[in-house]
Amino acid sequence: MATGQVYLVGAGPGHVKLITVRGLECIQEADVIVYDRLANAELLEHAKPEAELIYCGKLPKHHTLRQEEINDLLVEKASQGLTVTRLKGGDPAVFGRVAEEAAVLKHAGISYEIVPGVTAGIAAPMFAGIPVTHREHSSSFAMITGHLHEGNFVEEKWKAYATGIDTLVFYMGVQNLSYICSQLVEHGKDETTPVALIEWGTLEKQRTVTGTLETIEGIAAEAAITHPAIIVVGSVVSLRDTIQWFEKESVVPR
Numbered sequence: 728m729a730t731g732q733v734y735l736v737g738a739g740p741g742h743v744k745l746i747t748v749r750g751l752e753c754i755q756e757a758d759v760i761v762y763d764r765l766a767n768a769e770l771l772e773h774a775k776p777e778a779e780l781i782y783c784g785k786l787p788k789h790h791t792l793r794q795e796e797i798n799d800l801l802v803e804k805a806s807q808g809l810t811v812t813r814l815k816g817g818d819p820a821v822f823g824r825v826a827e828e829a830a831v832l833k834h835a836g837i838s839y840e841i842v843p844g845v846t847a848g849i850a851a852p853m854f855a856g857i858p859v860t861h862r863e864h865s866s867s868f869a870m871i872t873g874h875l876h877e878g879n880f881v882e883e884k885w886k887a888y889a890t891g892i893d894t895l896v897f898y899m900g901v902q903n904l905s906y907i908c909s910q911l912v913e914h915g916k917d918e919t920t921p922v923a924l925i926e927w928g929t930l931e932k933q934r935t936v937t938g939t940l941e942t943i944e945g946i947a948a949e950a951a952i953t954h955p956a957i958i959v960v961g962s963v964v965s966l967r968d969t970i971q972w973f974e975k976e977s978v979v980p981r
């Protein structure tokens with residue numbers, strides 16, 4: 728039996744139309760779709776009626792497919808000659824572990840294509856009226872994990888984030904918001920630096936709160952902002968006052 732094909736696809740940040748044309752084709756072609764919690768499930772409406780849909784976020788028994796199990800699943804299905812689309816939220820290379828899956832497929836001799844996606848760290852701020860760069864505000868931005876694994880948050884990095892980069896975009900950081908803000912101030916960032924949190928960015932239920940490194944923790948707690956949310960730190964946040972568009976009008980692009 729011929730070996731199948733795997734597509735490792737970025738589903739975009741949430742809004743169902745923010746997937747790429749190529750990404751959508753990969754959904755339409757798939758015999759099997761393995762999808763994450765943050766990939767908009769409405770995209771599955773484009774799948775073939777007989778396609779097998781496998782959710783690898785939380786399963787009914789509250790069991791999450793571990794990365795190794797996902798890797799094995801992709802190999803197993805493709806080895807049966809099937810076309811498999813692995814759908815991930817945002818861009819697969821941004822905190823998406825796509826390289827691990829690609830390496831396993833390479834090792835197993837299975838051909839694959841990687842389809843980039845619109846990442847939440849750029850799209851969610853923009854849907855809140857915040858561009859990550861701006862001629863007068865920011866000539867650099869960093870995408871940073873807010874998961875505090877060992878090695879992610881060494882002193883030199885905090886110093887670099889606090890003093891060397893204009894816009895900081897934290898993924899997976901809501902639970903560590905207080906720590907992130909205090910570390911930035913401790914390492915030299917002004918406590919009046921504007922901060923925004925965008926929850927469920929690009930979806931109709933998107934919510935945004937703004938404050939400063941000093942005040943945002945209380946503001947976010949008051950609004951009960953939860954996962955998934957992007958944290959943006961930098962003076963670009965102030966541009967929201969002028970160019971905010973999505974929430975104000977509640978308009979969904981068509």
Ligand code: SAH
Nearest residue numbers: 741817818821846847898899927928956957
């Ligand atoms: N590969 C994804 C990121 C995966 S990490 C991408 O490129 O967007 C998961 C984190 O992404 C979440 O904890 C949250 O910080 C962020 N995220 C994903 N979708 C989001 C959305 N619609 N709104 C706000 N944050 C989102």
